[in-house]
Amino acid sequence: GIQVEQSPPDLILQEGANSTLRCNFSDSVNNLQWFHQNPWGQLINLFYIPSGTKQNGRLSATTVATERYSLLYISSSQTTDSGVYFCAVERPDSWGKFQFGAGTQVVVTP
Amino acid sequence: GAGVSQTPSNKVTEKGKYVELRCDPISGHTALYWYRQSLGQGPEFLIYFQGTGAADDSGLPNDRFFAVRPEGSVSTLKIQRTERGDSAVYLCASSLTSGNTIYFGEGSWLTVV
Numbered sequence A: 001g002i003q004v005e006q007s008p009p010d011l012i013l014q015e016g017a018n019s020t021l022r023c024n025f026s027d028s029v030n031n032l033q034w035f036h037q038n039p040w041g042q043l044i045n046l047f048y049i050p051s052g053t054k055q056n057g058r059l060s061a062t063t064v065a066t067e068r069y070s071l072l073y074i075s076s077s078q079t080t081d082s083g084v085y086f087c088a089v090e091r092p093d094s095w096g097k098f099q100f101g102a103g104t105q106v107v108v109t110p
Numbered sequence B: 001g002a003g004v005s006q007t008p009s010n011k012v013t014e015k016g017k018y019v020e021l022r023c024d025p026i027s028g029h030t031a032l033y034w035y036r037q038s039l040g041q042g043p044e045f046l047i048y049f050q051g052t053g054a055a056d057d058s059g060l061p062n063d064r065f066f067a068v069r070p071e072g073s074v075s076t077l078k079i080q081r082t083e084r085g086d087s088a089v090y091l092c093a094s095s096l097t098s099g100n101t102i103y104f105g106e107g108s109w110l111t112v113v
Helices: none
Strands: A004-007 A010-014 A019-025 A031-037 A043-048 A052-056 A059-064 A069-074 A083-090 A098-100 A104-109 B005-007 B010-013 B019-024 B031-037 B044-050 B053-056 B065-068 B075-079 B088-095 B108-112
Touching (some): A010 A019, A019 A031, A019 A083, A019 A104, A043 A052, A043 A059, A098 B044, B005 B088, B010 B019, B019 B108, B031 B075, B044 B065, B044 B075, B075 B088
Parallel strands (some): A010 A104, B010 B108
Antiparallel strands (some): A019 A069, A031 A083, A052 A059, A083 A098, A083 A104, B019 B075, B031 B044, B065 B075
16 A cells, blocks of 8 residues: 655644654555644644645645655744644545555644 | 534443444535544544445454445444454544545544453
8 A cells, every 4th residue: 555654753843933744655646635633633634735835824735746745834833733743645546545644743832 | 514523422332342433524525434543643544435335445444343324424333342452533534525625523532441
């Protein structure tokens, strides 16, 4: 199956700092989504981004499908950004079957 | 409904018992997904429904696990003869159709003692 690797595994930030999270995948994908899992376990969809760049407030994401990676940018981090960030990919021959990475645990300190 | 709803939110059961977990997707969403998440890991795919039919059930770990979606809306994940290794958070998600943004419920925390 497809391999999804996220880096770094852990990240500690001071409030106000910027950061970049990376997601590498081993095969062609037709769908890529980024999620934030808050400390209570709720998974929130951040971006649907199979290719290109999108921005939503302080967050933005870029996927370069031809080079098999995606980046999530967090700017001016806030304590509410703490949690685990996952990327999930779907292969063209496996509709509906998303493979998740192991996640990046982010802690933002005041 | 406004979001994906899962019940129960927590379930403690004895080893060997039968468990049902329910998922009510966002109204109008034809695609429904079940995932399982263990502590410290990413969600693991179990099964995907498009409408009433299971389009991909390759993630179900064994024949003790079964899921249905008889009317193309609510889905039930059924686990027979539960084992302690089944303890996890069971997550349900839905999307308008496959290939669209997916939205997760809050999960059902299952503990088998």
